[in-house]
Amino acid sequence: MTNDWKNIDKDFTPELQKEWEEKGFNYEQTGWWIGAGLQIGDANFAYWLKDTEGKDIEWVSNYLKYGDEQELRKKYKSYGNNKETEEIKQEIQYRNILLIGRTGNGKSALANVLANKEGEFEEFFKEGRGSTSETRKINDKLFEINGIKYRIIDTPGLGDTKLTKIQTLQEIAKVYDKVKDGLSQILFVNNGKFTPEEVDTYNTLKEILFDENITKYTTIMRTNFAYFEDKTECENDIHALLTENNKAIVEMIESCDKRIIHVDNPPLNIIGKRSREQNNLNKEIRSDSRKILINHLAKCDKIYKPESIEILNKIELKERYKAFGLCEECSQTNTWYRWCKSCSARHFTEEFENWSGGNSAVDNFIQWYQLNAINKYGVLEWIPYEKFRDIEYLAEGGFGKIYKVAEWVDRQISYWNMKDNDWERDKFYPDGVILKILTNSQNITDDFLREVAYYKLFKDEYDGVVKCFGISQDPQTSDYIMVMDYIKNGDLRKYLTNYYKKLDFYNKLGQSYHLAKGLNNIHRQGLVHRDFHPGNILISNSDVCLITDLGLCRPVDEKDKEEKVYGVLPYVAPEVLQSKAHTQAADIYSWGIVVYELFAGRAPYHERADGQLALKICQGLRPNFANVRMPKLLESLIRQCWDADPSKRPTANKLFKIINIWLNEIKSKKDTEFYRQYQDVEELTSRPNRVLDYQTDSQAIYTSRLLDTDNLPEPQNSQEINKQFYELYTSQYDFNLEEKVEDWAAIHNDFDNEDIRGLWSKRFIQQEIKELFKATPSLNPAQDYEFVLWLEDTKKLTLSNPLSNDNLERLRNEYQRSQQQSQILQSPTYNIPGNWPGKNS
Incomplete structure (x- = not known):
């Protein structure tokens, strides 16, 4: 039975699981450490506690409860920085030599020949025999010859019968961190005919870890060559290599400038009659080989440095390799965990003839996403309606109906299973899916496909937007359906109604952060949401805000075809009410209203139903901060989002950065102005009976609709209308965070200029x-x-x-x-x- 790591924590990803396993923690042990108080991202921290500090789980559990966790983490961070600094120094000081080669060719023996001092024959690297390599992990040894310091790095043998090709390549790839600051030579060890597998592996490493220039730093080592001191025999061997091998092997040899060195490294553990004499002879042979090697390496004084040949141009490929490894089918770099874009596209193509949405536009649309998916979140499927079980009506909106499906038989595609020759389906969707049926959509429209396309822009699990899995069709009405992720906790207003009394300040600030981050992700795609309110914000099982309903979403540069305004009135920016362009700044205004609601525990303008609310918003009316307990810095930030001038509102990028800083200040108890204000608020709100029930206006309409926006005045900021409307509310409006001009000038003289x-x-x-x-x-x-x-x-x-x-x-x-x-x-x-x-x- 396979352990589901999400039972430890629902946010466990395969990448996090891999981190713990690579540090030597199995499923059960990881559960113990996290149960002791560590976070799911603390694999390195746990490893340091256990292996470096010698602490057990009981000690960690007690210390995290009663000790100073921040001090402990500082010590860990300091250790990591010191270790990294020392490693960097070593990278710079030593000439790095990388050994690769097929199992049984004497690679580890060659490493021992080099690493030992003259006349010494210690076995630093385990020398194997036969088809099983003794080297399963990267091993390295530092040594010095004639004042030159070297590090030799031994790698698993190619063709090892106990390691797959992919496992071998993935282990070899780990050397990148050791050699990224400089590589003297790759010694490609071979003692017979080159195999296509050896050449293919070398070319793969050249493509993934290095580039074409690495051939200038590669030497082919012909080991176990008995006549290594005979110049004629060595030349004959080189001639044979270039004439008796296939084109790919010859091209590989020639790309290395035919740099070939012959040595012999016979074994030193011979037993039996005259074994002593034979071992002594073999030591002499190794010593002679070592002299040839030393002379060659002394000439290799140039260092291959990734920076000097702009290897950073391929940093994304390298990062993907380090994160996701190689595809088991084509041996190229995966684009995601267990996902290869090219191989997945091929498998999808093979299935195109097995399904159809009954409409060529729909089919082409789905196929495009399948061919271009870089991970499972980029996939779009045609899902036959009969694949849904236990369909339950939930709600109806202005554009269609919403149904909940208790069971989608197939579930989301996860990755291609080579063993079963079929798609592996995600098992972790216990809450079912949502069917969003658009009314009168029998004839597919661009608006429908556009909304699906916007959902598919977000290809990450943590981008703050609800996922869309596919398209289906109602067999009775022929209306098209979006198949969406079901979010159990419902929308933000329902969540606040049910749980508001249980939410503390830190939780609310965290929700504000996730909302700003999700909105920033939408804005980074060049889009405007245009309908941002609590009904279009869903709360995940881990209490994270997710943005949904991209039906009104549009590119920033697309002009409205009509002057009609849709939305929920209290959340619509005043310039939009005046039928001006709906910009990203209008989304920021809506964010400010939503965040106010989070902290106030009441819907905006809940005090009274007023038929002239749109007029008063344009005149400067904003929600009431009376009796809302929050730091003044946060209040000021929200007010800035409400400024009547859109150009004075902060961006979503700026919002989530500011809130992230504040969250960290609370977590670390950093003595800052915000943290001091937060402590004052916490003291007040923690008193008995301070938290009231969440309040809404029973007469207000909180669903999107067409709004009457005729004859509204130019938007403005006004203290007077707020005093009149709220009577007792007299707090001064300050629409700017305090940033002094002289502080800007201290950064750079150009910041004296107001425009800059x-x-x-x-x-x-x-x-x-x-x-x-x-x-x-x-x-x-x-x-x-x-x-x-x-x-x-x-x-x-x-x-x-x-x-x-x-x-x-x-x-x-x-x-x-x-x-x-x-x-x-x-x-x-x-x-x-x-x-x-x-x-x-």
Whole structure:
């Protein structure tokens, strides 16, 4: 029986499971450590506690309850930094030599020949015999010859009968972290004819770990060559290699500039008659071979460094390899855990003739996503209606009906199972799925496919948007159906109604963070949600907010075809009520209203039903903060989201960064202004009877509908209308977080300019900009804003990994090339109806 790691924690992913297993923890042991108080991402921390500090589970459990966890984690972090620094020093100091070769060719023996001092024959590397390699893991040894320091790295043998090809390659790939700062030589060990497997493996490593230049640093080592001191015999052997092998092998040898060295490393453990004499003779032979090797390595004084040949251009491929390994079918890099894009596309293609949605547009649409899926979240399926069991009506909206399905017979595709020659289906969907049936959709429309396309933009488990698995069709009405993930806790308003008294401040702030992050992911795709309110926010089993209903979602540059305004009135931005463009800033306004509701425990404007609410919102009316307990910094941030001027609202990117900082300050109990304000709030809200029931307006309509927006005035901020409306509420409105101009000027002189300051503050918080320019002072605020946005969007720049001046010029060139390519290709950042192949067929 296979253990389900999600029984330990429902957020356990295969990648996290792999981390624990690689550190030596099985399913049961992992459960013990997490039960003691560690997090699911603490595999390295647990390993350090157990192996370095010698702590057991009981000690950890008691310490986390009564000791200083932050101090313990600081000690661990310091250990990691010191260890990493020492490893880096060693990487730079030593010439790295990598050994690869087929099992039984004397690779480990060659490593021992090199690693030993003159006249010594210690077995540092286990020397095997036959088809089973003694080396199953990466082993290395440091040594010094004539003042030159080396590190020799031994790898598992190719063709090992106890390791698959994929397992061998994945283990060899781990050397990248050891050699990424410099590689002196690859010694490709062989003692007979090269096999196609050896050449294929070398080419795979060249493609995945290195590049074409690595052939300049590769030497072919002909081992167990009895006539290694005979120049003529060595030349004859090289001639035979180049004439008696196939084209691929010859090309591989020639790509290494025919750099071939002959040695002999006979065994030293011979037993029987005259064994002593034979072992002594073999030691002499090894010593002579060692001299040839040393002379060759002394000439190899150039170091292959990934940075010097712009290997970072392939960093995504390397990161994917390290994270997801190789495909078992084609031996190329997986695009996700157990997912190869090219092989999956081939399997999908083989099944195209076995299904149809009865409409060529639908078929082409689904097929496009199947051919381009980089993981299971990118897959779209045609799901026959008969695959659903126990269908239950849930609700009806303005665009259709919602049903819950207790059981989808097949469930979501997970990966291709080579053993069964079929798709493996995800077992972890106990709560069923949702059927979203669009009324009168028998004739498929672009609007329907567009909404599905928007859902499929989000290909990650943690991007904050509800997943869409496929398309189906109602057999009675012929209406088309979106098959969505069922979220058990329902929407945010239902969740607050049921659980509001149980939510603490940290939980609410966490929900605000997830909402900002999800909205930022939507905005990063160049989209505007346009209908952001609690009814379109669902709460997962792990109490995380997920955004849904992308039916009104549109690209930022798409103009409205009609001036009608849809939405839930209290959450609609004033400029939208005035029939102006619905921008991403309008989504930010809606976010501010939703977050207010989270902390206030009441719907906005719940005090009274008022037929003139749209008018008063445009005149400056905003929700009432009276009796809402929250830090003033948070209140100020929410108010900034409500500013009548959309350009003064923060971006979603800025929101989730600010809230993430605040969450960390609470968790670490950092003495900051926000944490001190939070402590005051906690003291008040923790008193008995301070938490009231969640409140709504019984006369208000909280579903999206067509809104009457005729004859509304220009939006404005107004303290007066709020005083009149709430009577007792007299708190001053402050729509800006406190950021002093002189503090900006201290970062860079160009920030004296209000336009430049305003541009940067749209995306970044002041402290973040300060750290950025401190780490990279050569950046220019007046010229580099778009460049820095590109660096952040491509994840080449993070707060934890600031940009160094050394890489700045190279990245500028890469940015300029990307801009030129994008202008030539003019390709959109997402695929919407009209762009997918086959649309017009």
